[in-house]
Amino acid sequence: MNKTTIFINAFALLCLIVAFLRDKEKTRQAIKIAVKSFVRILPTIIIIIMLIGLLMGLVPQKHISKIIGEQAGIMGVFIVAIMGTFLHIPSLISFPLAASLLKNGASLTSVAVFITTLTMIGIVTLPLEIKILGKKMAILRNLLSFIIAIIIGIIIGAIL
Amino acid sequence: MRKDKVKSKKIKQDILILFLILFITIIVILSFPDKKEKIITNGWNFFVEMILILPAVMILTGLFNVFISKENIVKYLGKTAGLKAIMFGIIMGSLPTGPLYVAFPLAAALLKKGARISCIIAFLSAWACIKIPQEMVEIQFLGIKFMALRLILTIIFVIIMGLIIEKLIERREINANI
Numbered sequence: 001m002n003k004t005t006i007f008i009n010a011f012a013l014l015c016l017i018v019a020f021l022r023d024k025e026k027t028r029q030a031i032k033i034a035v036k037s038f039v040r041i042l043p044t045i046i047i048i049i050m051l052i053g054l055l056m057g058l059v060p061q062k063h064i065s066k067i068i069g070e071q072a073g074i075m076g077v078f079i080v081a082i083m084g085t086f087l088h089i090p091s092l093i094s095f096p097l098a099a100s101l102l103k104n105g106a107s108l109t110s111v112a113v114f115i116t117t118l119t120m121i122g123i124v125t126l127p128l129e130i131k132i133l134g135k136k137m138a139i140l141r142n143l144l145s146f147i148i149a150i151i152i153g154i155i156i157g158a159i160l
Numbered sequence: 161m162r163k164d165k166v167k168s169k170k171i172k173q174d175i176l177i178l179f180l181i182l183f184i185t186i187i188v189i190l191s192f193p194d195k196k197e198k199i200i201t202n203g204w205n206f207f208v209e210m211i212l213i214l215p216a217v218m219i220l221t222g223l224f225n226v227f228i229s230k231e232n233i234v235k236y237l238g239k240t241a242g243l244k245a246i247m248f249g250i251i252m253g254s255l256p257t258g259p260l261y262v263a264f265p266l267a268a269a270l271l272k273k274g275a276r277i278s279c280i281i282a283f284l285s286a287w288a289c290i291k292i293p294q295e296m297v298e299i300q301f302l303g304i305k306f307m308a309l310r311l312i313l314t315i316i317f318v319i320i321m322g323l324i325i326e327k328l329i330e331r332r333e334i335n336a337n338i
C-alpha cells in the first residue's frame with residue numbers, strides 16, 4: 001500500500017465518522033449509494049483492467065509510442081483528443097488506462113489530453129445538453145473544451 | 161422506474177462484455193503462452209491498485225450525494241456575483257453529486273434565476289472534469305504533480321472559456337432557449 005492509498009482511505013473513514021455523528025440516517029443512505037455504485041462500476045473496471053493487461057502484454061511499446069508518443073507529434077495528440085471525445089467510459093477508470101498507456105510509451109501530453117477530453121466533452125450527453133441549454137451554448141462549450149484540452153496537454157507536456 | 165430498467169439493462173450489457181473480454185483474454189493467453197505472465201501481472205497490479213481505493217472513493221461520493229442537496233447548490237450559486245461566483249461555480253461543480261446530465265437542468269435553473277453565463281460554464285465544466293474523489297484516483301495512478309498541474313490549468317482555462325462564451329452568447333438568446 002502506498003501513501004496515496006492510505007490517505008484516501010483515512011480521509012474517507014474520517015468523513016464517514018463525522019457524517020455518522022451528524023446524521024445516522026443520511027449516512028446509512030450514503031453507504032447504500034456507495035455500495036450500489038461500487039457494484040455497478042465493478043464489471044466496467046474488470047473489463048478495462050483486462051484490456052490493460054492485454055494491451056501491455058501484446059502491443060509492443062514502440063507501436064504505442066509511434067502512434068501517441070513523443071515522436072507522434074501533434075497528429076498523435078489529435079488522435080487521442082478524438083478518442084477521448086467519443087469514448088464513453090467513467091473518468092474514474094480513465095486514470096489506470098492512462099497510466100498504462102504512459103508506462104508503454106505514450107507521451108504526457110497525449111495522456112493529459114485524453115483524460116481532459118474524456119471528462120469534459122460528452123458526445124453521448126450532447127443531445128440532452130442541447131435540449132436543455134440550447135444549441136449555441138452546448139456546442140460552444142464542447143468545442144472550446146476540445147481546444148483547451150489540447151492546450152492543457154501541450155502545457156503539461158512542456159512543464160513536466 | 162424507467163430509469164431502473166435502463167440501469168439493469170446497462171449492467172447486463174456490461175457483464176456480457178465482461179465475459180466476452182474474459183473469453184478473448186483466455187484465448188490470447190492459450191495461444192501466446194509466453195505472454196501469459198506479462199498480461200496477468202500487469203492486469204493484476206492495476207486491479208489491486210484500483211480495488212484498494214475504490215470503496216473509499218465510492219463512500220466519499222455517496223456522502224456528498226446525500227449531504228449536499230441540489231437545492232443547496234442552486235441556493236448558494238444564485239447568491240454570489242463576480243469572479244467569486246465563477247470560483248464558487250467551480251467549487252460547487254467539483255463536489256461529486258452525480259453524473260453530468262444531472263447538472264444540465266441545474267444549470268438551466270440557475271440561468272433562469274439570472275446567474276452569469278461564465279459562472280454556469282465553469283460550473284458545468286467543473287462538474288464534468290473536476291471531482292474530488294476522482295482527483296485522488298488521479299494522484300494514485302499518475303502522481304500528484306501531474307494531477308495538480310492538470311487541475312490548475314483546467315481551472316484557469318475553464319474560467320477563460322466561460323468568459324469567451326459569455327461574450328459570444330447574448331442574454332436574450334439564453335432566455336429564448338430555456
